[in-house]
Every structure is written in structure tokens, then in C-alpha cells.
Amino acid sequence: MQIEKTLHTLCALPAVSGFEEQAAQAVAALLRPLCDTVEVDHNGNVLGYKGCGRKHAKTVLLDAHLDQIGFVLTDVLDGGFLRFAPVGGVDPRMLLATEVTILADEPLYGVVSCMPPHLLKPGEQDKAVPIDQMLIDTGLENAKEKIRVGTPIVFAQQPVKLLGGQVCSKCLDDRAGVAAILLTLEKLKKHKKRRCNVAVLISAQEEVTGLGAQTGVFAVQPEYAIAVDVTHGKTPDGPSDGVFELGSGPAIGMGPNLHRALTKMLIKTAKANDIDYSLEVMEGNTGTNAWTMQIVAHGIATALLSIPEKYMHTPVEVVKTSDVEDVAELMYRFLCDFDGEVEA
Incomplete structure (x- = not known):
């Protein structure tokens, strides 16, 4: 698998939280050659399963969320202008002049309109414009005929190789x-002697409710789960604590939300296989599906692996492909050796 090509394919799929259906079907198609069974549930979760063939084998679930931050259309005005509301954690400071795609029956291009600096009043240059005062300009005189209230909107940025x-x-x-x-x-296709089952949950609505992780894990009820998400990458203008260099491998979460023994086994696996990693201390809510999955049903022993990412929740998020590969290698090595029992 070429990670860069896979990322380009995945990032082209529109999936604003609550509107994941189209992307879910596309991801299900990617999973089918790799799993014994694959289904898309009515919440937009993609569920896959790969058995090991051993009786009473334990199950490890791998989770990553499919949804993305975005917007929903709230009003169509004359002249092709649209009002909109955020879905998920959208920072209004970076929206003005942003290009977007309106996911109408036929996707449409738009720009978040902004006042030229020449026309601003004194003191307005330093003020962030609230999202409810912004407009998307489509240029369509017949916008009311083509676009309906409730239509999802995504950033138009396409993947770029840096x-x-x-x-x-x-x-x-x-x-x-x-x-x-x-x-x-x-x-895992080349490893035929696993001693645990592997379930996959590509979950919906992480950015807004955690519904996908909660219902998907309840459906599977595995003994163990590993959430895979992103964490903050280090930049010159950012803080020095709680951020991670791109290229430093997975950040392994440690904290009360995360199962200590399972986390220690992932660290041991990384060391045994010379996989670079960092430790990410998370003193409370991790802000990921790990927080939700831990308390489902009888309680799930949960760990968290994070990929360093610059500029989170913007149209120009950046990751290093080697970090994605290292996270995959760590999970693969762990699943190859895991017999279903965590060490105390």
C-alpha cells in the first residue's frame, strides 16, 4: 500500500459529521479485501471483522474516525450568498477567504467572503469576524433553486505533497x-498464525457526539480497543510542551482514560521492534474516541495511538507519511504477538 496515495484517496471523501454515508461506502469497499466481513450500520459506522480461527479467542478493535469538521447551510440569500454554521471545532480566525465545496446534488464551489482591508473601519482589522456574520459567495443568481438549507459544506483544499x-x-x-x-x-494478510480476532471500526460523528464509537463498540463488545487519532505536531510558533515532532513515530497515550497494562504492552512492542515513539501524558479526557469506548458495556480496555499533525482543524493539516507507517507497524507487531491476555 502506498500511504501517500491512500491518504489522497481518503481525504477526497466528503464526510462532515452526521453526513458520512457516501464516504462510509467508499471506505467499506477498501476494507472488503482485507476483512472477512464488512458492513455499514445505520449510523454511518463502517465495521469490519477478521477472525483468527481459534475458539474463545479475544478480540482487539482498531478505531479511527471517518468524520471531519465542516459546515451546514442555514440560509440561502439573494445574489448567491449563503449563511452557514460550523459542525465541530471550527476556528473562525482562519475562515475568511477560504475556498469551500457545497455538497448539493451537484457539488458547487464557493468562497467565504471577506471585506477588503481598504473598506474596513479603524480598529476592525484586529477583530475576528463571528461565523454567524460570515457569508459564502457562490456567484449563483439561482442559488435558491440549486441549494437547500441543511446541505453540508466542506473545505475545498485537495491533498498536496510537501x-x-x-x-x-x-x-x-x-x-x-x-x-x-x-x-x-x-x-496482517501475510500473518496466518494470529491468536486474537481483529475488529475494525471506522466511526462516525467523533467531532460532535462520539455516537459512532459508542454504538459501534457496543455492537462488537471487544475485550480490547486501540483508538488511532492525531495529536499536535510541533511548529516554531507553537508551544514546546504537549506537542510532537513530525517523524517521531506514534505518540502513545498515558493517563486515567487509558488501560495501563495494554499501554505498557504497546510500549514494549515498540521497543522490541525498534519503532520510534513518544509518550503523551493525558491527565483526563483525551478528546478522542478512547474516552467514549472505555466505558461501553462491561468496560473496554482501551489504548490510544496518535499521529503528530500540524495545523489541526484547518484546511491545511499536515502529517508525515512515516508516522502513519510507524503506527501501522506498531499495531501489526502487537497483533501478531498478542495472545489475548495483557500483562499485569
Whole structure:
């Protein structure tokens, strides 16, 4: 599997939280050659299963979320202008002049309109415009005939290859995690002696409710789960604590939300296989599906692997492909050796 190509394919799929159906079917098609069974449930989750053939074998679930931040159309005005509301954690400071795609019956191009600096009043230059005061300009005089209230909207940014093995795109949070799981499953095709079952959950609505992780894990009820998400990458203008260099491998979460013994086994696996990793101390809510999955049903022993990412929740998120590959390699090595019992 070529990770860069896979990321380009995944990031091109539109899946604003609550509108994942089209992307879910596309990801299900990618999973079918790698799993015994694959289904898309009525919440937009993609569920895959790969058995080991052993009686009473334990199940490890791998989760990454499919949805992305975006917008929903709230009003269509004269002159082709649209009002919109955010879906998920959207920062209004980076929206003005952003290109977007309106996911109408026929996708349409638009730009978030912004006032030229020449026309701003004194003092307005330093103020962020609230999202409810922004407009998307489509240029369509008949916009009311083509676009309906409630239509989802996504950033229009397409994946771009950067130097140094980096990829820039919208929604790498968390298509990078989806790519890591796909690569893990591809690696498992050549390993025929696993002692645990592997379930896959490509989950819906992580950015808004956690519904996908909660209902998907309840349907499977595995003994163990590993959430794969992104964490903050280090940049010169950012903080020095709680961020991770791109190229440093997976950040393994540690904290009360995460099962200590399962986490220690992932660290041991990384060391045994010379996989670079960092430790990410998370003192409370991890802000990921790990928080939701841990308390489902009888309680799920949950771990968290994160891919360093610059510019999270923007149209220009950046990851390094080697980090995606290292996360996949760590999960693959763990699943090859895991007998279903965690060490105390």
C-alpha cells in the first residue's frame, strides 16, 4: 500500500459529521479485501471483522474516525450568498477567504467572503469576524433553486505533497488514522498464525457526539480497543510542551482514560521492534474516541495511538507519511504477538 496515495484517496471523501454515508461506502469497499466481513450500520459506522480461527479467542478493535469538521447551510440569500454554521471545532480566525465545496446534488464551489482591508473601519482589522456574520459567495443568481438549507459544506483544499515526506490536506484528522488501520490490515494478510480476532471500526460523528464509537463498540463488545487519532505536531510558533515532532513515530497515550497494562504492552512492542515513539501524558479526557469506548458495556480496555499533525482543524493539516507507517507497524507487531491476555 502506498500511504501517500491512500491518504489522497481518503481525504477526497466528503464526510462532515452526521453526513458520512457516501464516504462510509467508499471506505467499506477498501476494507472488503482485507476483512472477512464488512458492513455499514445505520449510523454511518463502517465495521469490519477478521477472525483468527481459534475458539474463545479475544478480540482487539482498531478505531479511527471517518468524520471531519465542516459546515451546514442555514440560509440561502439573494445574489448567491449563503449563511452557514460550523459542525465541530471550527476556528473562525482562519475562515475568511477560504475556498469551500457545497455538497448539493451537484457539488458547487464557493468562497467565504471577506471585506477588503481598504473598506474596513479603524480598529476592525484586529477583530475576528463571528461565523454567524460570515457569508459564502457562490456567484449563483439561482442559488435558491440549486441549494437547500441543511446541505453540508466542506473545505475545498485537495491533498498536496510537501517536501520531507509530508502531506498537506483537509481532514487528515482522522483519515491518517484510517490509512494506518488499512495498512495494518494489509500487513496482517501475510500473518496466518494470529491468536486474537481483529475488529475494525471506522466511526462516525467523533467531532460532535462520539455516537459512532459508542454504538459501534457496543455492537462488537471487544475485550480490547486501540483508538488511532492525531495529536499536535510541533511548529516554531507553537508551544514546546504537549506537542510532537513530525517523524517521531506514534505518540502513545498515558493517563486515567487509558488501560495501563495494554499501554505498557504497546510500549514494549515498540521497543522490541525498534519503532520510534513518544509518550503523551493525558491527565483526563483525551478528546478522542478512547474516552467514549472505555466505558461501553462491561468496560473496554482501551489504548490510544496518535499521529503528530500540524495545523489541526484547518484546511491545511499536515502529517508525515512515516508516522502513519510507524503506527501501522506498531499495531501489526502487537497483533501478531498478542495472545489475548495483557500483562499485569
